[in-house]
Amino acid sequence: MALSIVECLIASTISVSRPLRICHECDLVSVIPPLDYSQSARCPRCDHELMARKRAPAQHALALAVAATVALVTALAFPFISFSARGIERAISLTDAIAILSSGSYTLLAIVLWLVLVLIPLLFLAQMIWIHAALLLDHQPPKARLMLRALRHFEHWMMGDVFLIGVLVSLVKIMSLATIGFGVSFWAFCLFVVLMLLLTRSIDSDWLWERIAAEPPPPAHVVAGDSGRAQKVAGCPVCGTLNDYRHHSPCPCHCRRCGEKLHLRRRFSLQHTMALVLLSILLYIPAMVLPIMTVSSLDETTTQTIMGGILLLLDHGDFPIAAIIFIASVVVPIAKLLALGWLCLKVRRPQPWRPEVRTRLYRITEFIGRWSMIDVFVVALLAALVRLGSLMSVSAEPGIIAFGAVVVITMIAAMSFDPRLIWDAVDSNPGTDSGADTSTSSSPAAAGQPQETGP
Ligand SMILES: [Zn+2]
Numbered sequence: 001m002a003l004s005i006v007e008c009l010i011a012s013t014i015s016v017s018r019p020l021r022i023c024h025e026c027d028l029v030s031v032i033p034p035l036d037y038s039q040s041a042r043c044p045r046c047d048h049e050l051m052a053r054k055r056a057p058a059q060h061a062l063a064l065a066v067a068a069t070v071a072l073v074t075a076l077a078f079p080f081i082s083f084s085a086r087g088i089e090r091a092i093s094l095t096d097a098i099a100i101l102s103s104g105s106y107t108l109l110a111i112v113l114w115l116v117l118v119l120i121p122l123l124f125l126a127q128m129i130w131i132h133a134a135l136l137l138d139h140q141p142p143k144a145r146l147m148l149r150a151l152r153h154f155e156h157w158m159m160g161d162v163f164l165i166g167v168l169v170s171l172v173k174i175m176s177l178a179t180i181g182f183g184v185s186f187w188a189f190c191l192f193v194v195l196m197l198l199l200t201r202s203i204d205s206d207w208l209w210e211r212i213a214a215e216p217p218p219p220a221h222v223v224a225g226d227s228g229r230a231q232k233v234a235g236c237p238v239c240g241t242l243n244d245y246r247h248h249s250p251c252p253c254h255c256r257r258c259g260e261k262l263h264l265r266r267r268f269s270l271q272h273t274m275a276l277v278l279l280s281i282l283l284y285i286p287a288m289v290l291p292i293m294t295v296s297s298l299d300e301t302t303t304q305t306i307m308g309g310i311l312l313l314l315d316h317g318d319f320p321i322a323a324i325i326f327i328a329s330v331v332v333p334i335a336k337l338l339a340l341g342w343l344c345l346k347v348r349r350p351q352p353w354r355p356e357v358r359t360r361l362y363r364i365t366e367f368i369g370r371w372s373m374i375d376v377f378v379v380a381l382l383a384a385l386v387r388l389g390s391l392m393s394v395s396a397e398p399g400i401i402a403f404g405a406v407v408v409i410t411m412i413a414a415m416s417f418d419p420r421l422i423w424d425a426v427d428s429n430p431g432t433d434s435g436a437d438t439s440t441s442s443s444p445a446a447a448g449q450p451q452e453t454g455p
């Protein structure tokens with residue numbers, strides 16, 4: 001339930017006693033009101049979450065991180081899935097699947113699986129346990145700043161949830177050809193995915209940073225209700241601290257609290273994003289034209305492209321799975337490339353069209369990109385699992401490497417786009433209709449007062 005705004009005091013008079021935050025998506029400086037447990041403060045202009053308080057953050061995060069680690073280790077140690085056809089049975093663990101792929105000609109696929117399913121989640125969990133356990137014991141964990149900065153970057157590249165959907169799609173594809181059995185590891189992996197979702201929602205980043213290093217006061221000249229760029233102040237996306245940028249422009253500065261490299265605007269953001277979008281478009285052609293896998297059996301050998309696989313699923317009547325693959329492999333990549341290209345081309349318009357809608361579009365683009373990896377995981381799993389010699393086997397083909405590259409490059413393209421550019425034209429033309437409610441001086445957006453939400 002959304003609560004009303006607690007107070008609407010003049011921002012500049014209260015900024016000395018309450019933390020200031022700069023929105024990472026629209027660059028508005030806001031004063032954070034006192035927050036109770038489970039409440040969050042959102043940007044009044046673009047609705048981006050500025051701060052969220054959690055109840056007993058260390059205890060919850062530590063318990064979930066330990067449980068997720070146990071679940072992941074269990075998922076790696078035992079058989080994950082079994083597959084039997086015409087009297088031959090085969091069971092593999094996740095580590096077997098990665099080893100099989102790396103011993104064949106699919107080393108790149110094996111490296112991707114190893115990184116997004118094992119190495120990055122394990123590093124993330126180890127750091128979470130280390131930091132939270134140390135803080136609960138009243139110790140300052142060594143290298144805590146470096147680890148907290150790394151945690152933020154790891155979150156984008158953990159794909160257990162996407163892999164799980166890929167596993168279910170793989171099973172539907174081969175269910176008519178063989179009998180499938182789930183091992184202990186499959187259920188442990190399902191538990192791991194749920195625990196990771198809970199864990200990432202339980203992290204209280206501001207509480208963590210407050211315990212690691214007290215927040216330095218904001219530069220004296222900063223007031224709420226104006227953009228950070230106009231006041232030459234850079235907000236840290238990792239720890240939230242405001243940093244004086246007046247003596248650094250145009251060079252980057254480093255956050256005085258966590259050491260993160262900061263820019264008032266990411267340099268050459270549009271150029272980098274457009275270059276990556278163009279590269280993705282070029283790679284998307286072979287990804288759609290070349291076969292992604294070959295299925296060999298006693299009767300026949302067929303190669304499948306992405307669209308061929310979808311049509312085959314439709315032929316078999318698997319409409320929901322065909323829809324999932326079509327959305328993940330065709331609709332999402334194309335929509336993402338179009339959205340990023342459109343955002344880059346329109347960002348410098350002097351009369352911006354509804355910046356809050358464009359910010360929402362960017363947010364969706366950034367969120368959905370990783371789900372396109374479903375097809376990559378489907379092919380990787382089938383190529384590792386279905387190996388019954390001349391009876392039946394599945395092998396990956398170059399199209400899937402091109403498609404995986406498209407997914408990764410579009411993810412990097414979305415990360416390299418600086419959404420604050422969308423709002424620059426609004427800030428330089430204050431009379432422009434931005435679609436946000438900034439018409440009255442007592443409105444929260446005008447005063448830089450964030451909206452407060454809670455249960
Ligand atoms: Zn904002």
Ligand SMILES: [Zn+2]
Nearest residue numbers: 236239255258
């Ligand atoms: Zn920082």
